[in-house]
Amino acid sequence: MTTFADGVLHTHRELDDMLGRRWRKPRFVKRPWLRWVLGLGFLAYLIASYTTVEVNWNRVYEGLERGWKFVIAFASPDFFSRSSDIWDGMVESVIMTVAASVVGIAISIPIGLGAARNIAPLPVYLICRGIVAVSRALQEIIVAILLVAIFGFGPLAGFLTLSFATIGFLSKLLAEDIEAMDKVQAEAVRASGSSWLQWINYGVQPQVMPRLIGLSMYRIDINFRESAILGLVGAGGIGATLNTAFDRYEYDTAAAILILIIVVVMALEYLSGIIRAKVQ
């Protein structure tokens, strides 16, 4: 009996030795020094930023009441008292979105082809990548400010802004998709003695088409969302109406516009989901 008890005791100790320390969750950042540096640096940053951000809490407290009014306004949006302004703004936004998406997609296809390393020669590749980089680095609103200064107020500036932004987005993703395509199919078409255009049309296009359609739908969605803010700088669209509504503290009208934007975006998202499912 004692031996047995000893044995149990013994194996237990062995188990302890085998297991060693108690199991602990593995850390997300494995190197300890890096973990400490990141953690302490982050803490220092938080303290520094917290002390430099000036918050006027009294103003915030006073604002809570207005915020509550806005929440109430969301429950009873006013679509009617400014319906003609809202309607004009929405139509202009939609028009800018459609026109800019068509032009942007049409231009971004050749640029996307040129920005794919496996089908474009080096000089073309560099030029197209340069265009993509510039378009991506400049934000819509800044481009809109410059274009409004150049072309004057109105939807033309917004249309050009959105087209320009579409080029950067779509060309980059299209080029990445072309670079990741299956070479074998393209080579097979080329081996049949096709011209360059036929090669692109039959060897490359069918492979990237589903993704191009999906991305275009996504971009239309983004363009609509962006068209809502271009009005803030005078580039047309619903943004101007929205800005006026905020300036006049007409929260119920502003809420109506925001609800409309959300509804259109949701509808576009739903539509693009259907189209993408159909294409793929």
Added chain:
Amino acid sequence: MPVSDNNGFAVWRKRSNRQALVLWTGWLIGFAVFMYCWQRISEATTWFFVWDAPRIANDIWTRATPPRWEYITQLGRPIWDTLNIATMGTLIALCLAVPVAFLAARNTTPSRLFIRPIALLIIVSTRSINSLIWALLLIAIIGPGVFAGIVAIAIRSIGFCAKLLYEAIEEIDATQVEAVTATGASRWQVMAYGIVPQIMPAFAGIAVFRWDINIRESTVLGLVGAGGIGLQLSASLNVLAWPQVSLILLVILAAVVISEWVSAKVRGAII
């Protein structure tokens, strides 16, 4: 396979007559819609200004170059504010996005019928409204300043982060969760040991990705008065100080490029 008959020879065709007709009609309608839109834009445009545009552009260019380099000493604080808006905004957004994502994911939501639609509504509504509009709204409510910018960025980011996060939660490996549950773990323990480790890399990636986007967005928030370098931009634009505008644009460009580089590096290290 559509085949046309050409004097007794069968010729392969890509589409049947019917398909070709449908396609052609589709193109026709699309073209008509585009032309209508273009006509509306054209009506609303003062074409005299457009024909004059090259001269104006040239004029602005000569005014804006060279940038007024010494102005950069006044940009330190605005850049710091911009960084704060982006970072604090992202942090607040992540804190709020995590619960929303857990409520929205099909496999972790407490109630698919009632709570999930609410969570999805939060995601859609915060996502579809641009941060500049949120900033406008918040300025009307809590007054201009950095704080309004932080809250605007935070609200705008909730939807984006929560959407990506809930998709990551829905894609987790269910067997690991089951294994942890089988040990008799409580609901929270299953969360901490079964689900969280699986979504941690995705979470870190989303956080850095959104931070990068937020740096971009916070540079222009000042245009509506929500703090950061955009305030300087709007002030310079208002007094037509083009050399300052060009310098600010260069600084914004540098900030965007640096933040993109940082986020690419960090994401590369995580994934």
